Amino acid sequence: MIGDFCVNAAVTLKNGGNVLVPCYPSGITYDLFECLSGHLDSCGLSQVPLYFVSPVSDSALAYSNIFAEWLSASKQSRVYLPEAPFPHAELVAIGRLKNCKSIHDGLSEDFKPPCVVFSGHPSLRMGDAVHFLEMWGNSSSNTIIFTEPDFPFVEALSPYQPLQIRVCYCPIDTCLRFSQANKLIKDLKPTHLVVADSYIQPPVSMPHKTEFVINWEPSPLTYRRGEVISLPIKRQFETIEITPELAASLDPQEVRSGYNITMVTGTLSCHDNKYILKKLPDEVPSGTKRKSDGTVNRQKTYMWGNVNIPAFVEALTKNGFVDIKVEDTGEGCTIVDLPNDDTLIQVEPDNTHIICNGEETVRIKIRDALLKCLKKI
Numbered sequence: 001m002i003g004d005f006c007v008n009a010a011v012t013l014k015n016g017g018n019v020l021v022p023c024y025p026s027g028i029t030y031d032l033f034e035c036l037s038g039h040l041d042s043c044g045l046s047q048v049p050l051y052f053v054s055p056v057s058d059s060a061l062a063y064s065n066i067f068a069e070w071l072s073a074s075k076q077s078r079v080y081l082p083e084a085p086f087p088h089a090e091l092v093a094i095g096r097l098k099n100c101k102s103i104h105d106g107l108s109e110d111f112k113p114p115c116v117v118f119s120g121h122p123s124l125r126m127g128d129a130v131h132f133l134e135m136w137g138n139s140s141s142n143t144i145i146f147t148e149p150d151f152p153f154v155e156a157l158s159p160y161q162p163l164q165i166r167v168c169y170c171p172i173d174t175c176l177r178f179s180q181a182n183k184l185i186k187d188l189k190p191t192h193l194v195v196a197d198s199y200i201q202p203p204v205s206m207p208h209k210t211e212f213v214i215n216w217e218p219s220p221l222t223y224r225r226g227e228v229i230s231l232p233i234k235r236q237f238e239t240i241e242i243t244p245e246l247a248a249s250l251d252p253q254e255v256r257s258g259y260n261i262t263m264v265t266g267t268l269s270c271h272d273n274k275y276i277l278k279k280l281p282d283e284v285p286s287g288t289k290r291k292s293d294g295t296v297n298r299q300k301t302y303m304w305g306n307v308n309i310p311a312f313v314e315a316l317t318k319n320g321f322v323d324i325k326v327e328d329t330g331e332g333c334t335i336v337d338l339p340n341d342d343t344l345i346q347v348e349p350d351n352t353h354i355i356c357n358g359e360e361t362v363r364i365k366i367r368d369a370l371l372k373c374l375k376k377i
Helices: 002-014 026-041 058-064 073-079 089-091 129-136 153-161 177-186 245-248 307-319 360-370
Strands: 021-023 050-053 097-100 114-120 143-147 164-167 193-196 221-223 240-244 251-254 259-261 266-271 275-279 288-290 296-298 325-330 335-337 341-346 352-356
Touching: 002 026, 002 164, 021 129, 021 266, 026 050, 026 089, 026 114, 050 058, 058 097, 089 097, 114 129, 129 240, 153 164, 193 288, 245 275, 251 335, 307 335, 307 360, 341 360, 352 360
Parallel strands: 021 114, 021 143, 050 097, 050 114, 143 164, 193 221, 240 275
Antiparallel strands: 251 259, 266 275, 288 296, 325 335, 335 341, 341 352
């Protein structure tokens, strides 16, 4: 598809037309810069400018050159030379690729057709691609090329019809096929495999298509949206990051050659499966008392008891949540649904699961409401 993309763009430019590519400001766009510029050079079109129009064009191009974790091994090695991993850094340096925040911010000063414009959004419902389509849509010498497979191009163009612009659909899907996924799993030999439940059985419309299935023994663990599963992963140790402030306060003592030891006192923060040990605050927190000599006697507070659902719902209401739906599923399990905040709370006799897709402030309000319903000792 990348080859078709380059060929269609080159044909349009040779005929004096312009090319519009509605795209995201990251991802496959970086590869399109690289492949298209090389193809145009081979076609004798090296003088054709490329424009990248996005509010985040500057930062997108800059970050792509320093975040090497997601790059291939060959591109990672170029980051540490140091050398820009993508050719678009050189294209920007020589003025071949020009990036600007919008059509009103820098583009009008140095706009030279015929050209290729990368702008978003792929749905053609927002972004400066809309303006270019209105400007070029009435000429059959111009071409619009869709590369994102998630947006049907017919629906994307329907509000702008009738149009004379040439339309090309070159969906570049970077997802794994089932055959590729099965080969990758076979090579990796995972001890445990977790996949969506729809991947272990053929599509309902094509039950005979057994090749559309993830095959692995033992049977993979499956999940559905909103479902909480327990993974059979046993670990004796966890990796904990120590903040620079706490690390600077440590005073290691050598106990024998090559071995140092120190006492560490801090606050352990557990969030998103990451453990961070932070320095204790200087002020005296609640739940502490000062001794007669002025030192702090810290008292531990433990939370215990079952969650009182009516009290929990009342606490959520006081914290600003509305349209709270409660469902008793039996066996002591209760579902508290907050549809306005895209949050689902599953309360069981011995644990509570909170599935929250909202902002951090929403999580904090839910946590505070939950703590009010527990006993303290």
